[in-house]
Amino acid sequence: MNIIVEKLTKTYETAAEKLAVLQDVHFSMKSGEWLTVIGPSGSGKSSLLQCIVGIVPPDKGSIIRLDDLHLHEASVEAVLEFRRKRVGFIYQDYKLFNQFDALTNVILPLAPYERKDILYKRGKALLEKVHLAERIHHMPSQLSGGEKQRVAIARALINYPELLICDEPTGNLDEENRDHIIEILHDLNKEGKSILLVTHDKEVISQGQRLMQLQRGKVYEQEKKRFHPLDK
Numbered sequence: 001m002n003i004i005v006e007k008l009t010k011t012y013e014t015a016a017e018k019l020a021v022l023q024d025v026h027f028s029m030k031s032g033e034w035l036t037v038i039g040p041s042g043s044g045k046s047s048l049l050q051c052i053v054g055i056v057p058p059d060k061g062s063i064i065r066l067d068d069l070h071l072h073e074a075s076v077e078a079v080l081e082f083r084r085k086r087v088g089f090i091y092q093d094y095k096l097f098n099q100f101d102a103l104t105n106v107i108l109p110l111a112p113y114e115r116k117d118i119l120y121k122r123g124k125a126l127l128e129k130v131h132l133a134e135r136i137h138h139m140p141s142q143l144s145g146g147e148k149q150r151v152a153i154a155r156a157l158i159n160y161p162e163l164l165i166c167d168e169p170t171g172n173l174d175e176e177n178r179d180h181i182i183e184i185l186h187d188l189n190k191e192g193k194s195i196l197l198v199t200h201d202k203e204v205i206s207q208g209q210r211l212m213q214l215q216r217g218k219v220y221e222q223e224k225k226r227f228h229p230l231d232k
């Protein structure tokens with residue numbers, strides 16, 4: 001998925017104040033790229049991820065193009081459908097439902113839209129892909145942090161997304177589990193998935209093809225770390 005962001009501005013308005021968290025952010029991402037976003041706490045990283053896929057509305061005048069979808073002028077329904085069909089999400093705190101087993105958690109995002117037998121088959125294959133074949137009927141409380149994050153990755157893949165949005169995906173994990181998650185993300189990137197990832201983790205920062213640093217809501221630095229296979 002090709003992403004173009006221009007003049008992205010986001011202001012949160014509370015009763016007490018107006019907080020400009022993103023100011024005139026410009027960048028683009030080519031299909032299949034892995035872009036890592038870093039910056040101090042409060043610099044607007046999570047807000048950036050949420051604006052880009054329309055979870056949080058950016059200010060008027062912001063331009064966000066996701067392939068042919070012009071987010072700034074698209075209907076709410078079109079944005080919802082776009083996210084459901086083309087984007088996967090991975091969060092620091094996994095966001096699993098504790099009352100459901102691993103497989104049910106994986107299929108939940110598409111449960112209202114697809115046949116259950118198809119989803120269960122796909123969900124099992126995805127849990128195998130993240131090396132959790134032996135854990136498909138475990139409840140979240142019976143899984144380690146690393147296993148929970150792998151369930152969350154399987155869930156993020158249930159719609160075969162082109163873009164993975166990862167907000168501190170290794171933030172709660174020890175080194176071994178972090179390395180396992182990095183390996184899985186690498187494989188997914190090699191398969192062609194675009195990755196837009198926020199992190200504070202030094203080991204994760206060194207992954208991917210591009211790095212962008214935010215400072216007080218502005219792009220402070222962009223750096224190309226290594227060439228992407230699609231670059232000429």
Ligand SMILES: Nc1ncnc2c1ncn2[C@@H]1O[C@H](COP(=O)(O)OP(=O)(O)OP(=O)(O)O)[C@@H](O)[C@H]1O
Pocket residue numbers: 012013014019021039040041042043044045046047048
């Ligand atoms: N819904 C909201 N309403 C008001 N202010 C908000 C809202 N969401 C975030 N903020 C504020 O916007 C600023 C940027 O938050 P954001 O979560 O984007 O930063 P971040 O760089 O991801 O931080 P961290 O690294 O600590 O997760 C913070 O000061 C935060 O308190």
